[in-house]
């Protein structure tokens with residue numbers, strides 16, 4: 264047994280120190296970024312925020328709503344082949360939507376079928392598993408890279424620098440970072456495994472950037488300031504589940520309780536998801552996600568304005584004209600209190 268004494272931090276443990284700035288308005292801040300990926304050599308241009316590939320948020324409706332704002336979606340894994348082919352082949356210009364897959368042979372075959380039938384229109388894939396530390400996972404990433412040299416591959420999830428490097432060397436362009444921070448995740452409770460998300464971002468970004476790779480911070484953002492901290496800590500992309508849940512573009516019907524409207528939102532490893540897609544929770548495992556009711560929030564546009572407005576404002580506080588400059592202009596200060604909660 265070994266104990267690491269160095270304190271690791273979460274979003275709630277820090278604030279960003281303001282810095283002298285020449286910016287006079289938030290509208291002067293450019294949130295779009297450009298990346299050239301290490302393996303695919305493709306150029307990305309957009310606001311690097313991605314709706315999570317959960318079946319409520321990773322929808323085609325969400326993709327259409329976010330495209331207009333230059334944001335991306337990772338479509339969930341449960342769409343059938345015909346729907347995916349229709350979506351990817353309908354795109355006039357190549358989209359930044361991610362095709363999501365697990366690591367079984369049938370996941371690989373389904374992807375190959377969709378890719379062929381959609382005439383190679385898929386540019387981005389997200390290969391994700393709860394635990395990105397297995398050899399099987401790394402071999403799978405390598406296999407997809409060898410088969411599709413020009414595909415931009417995001418792979419995860421992991422939380423440490425060593426495995427981030429290994430994944431990039433195996434063929435990942437973007438490493439997805441986060442074990443246990445998610446809003447409907449119970450992994451830390453069920454297994455005791457995890458890593459404070461801000462430190463995971465800082466450490467993995469450092470490792471990835473050293474090799475010319477990128478990272479996507481996945482999970483744990485609950486307010487726009489958390490996105491500013493994630494970008495400030497070095498995240499190139501951010502994936503959001505809970506913050507985008509409860510909107511019209513999310514899957515699922517409205518539920519009424521005591522005259523108020525809600526939408527269901529559940530973890531992809533929750534009992535609710537396993538009942539829906541896997542015929543229940545298998546005997547050898549436990550659910551690692553939960554289900555919640557989110558107050559209905561209407562169209563996603565208004566929430567996006569809040570999120571992007573918050574990040575833009577953070578940039579003005581530290582004098583970053585572009586999102587790209589936020590990391591080098593960020594100094595975190597450790598705090599014991601974030602907010603004045605006097606009015607709840």
Ligand code: 5GP
Nearest residue numbers: 315445446448482483504505530531532552
């Ligand atoms: P959020 O933005 O809601 O805090 O986090 C979203 C992320 O939580 C997803 O992108 C995914 O990585 C993670 N997640 C989604 N469902 C589950 C689940 O059932 N269990 C766990 N451990 N993580 C989940």
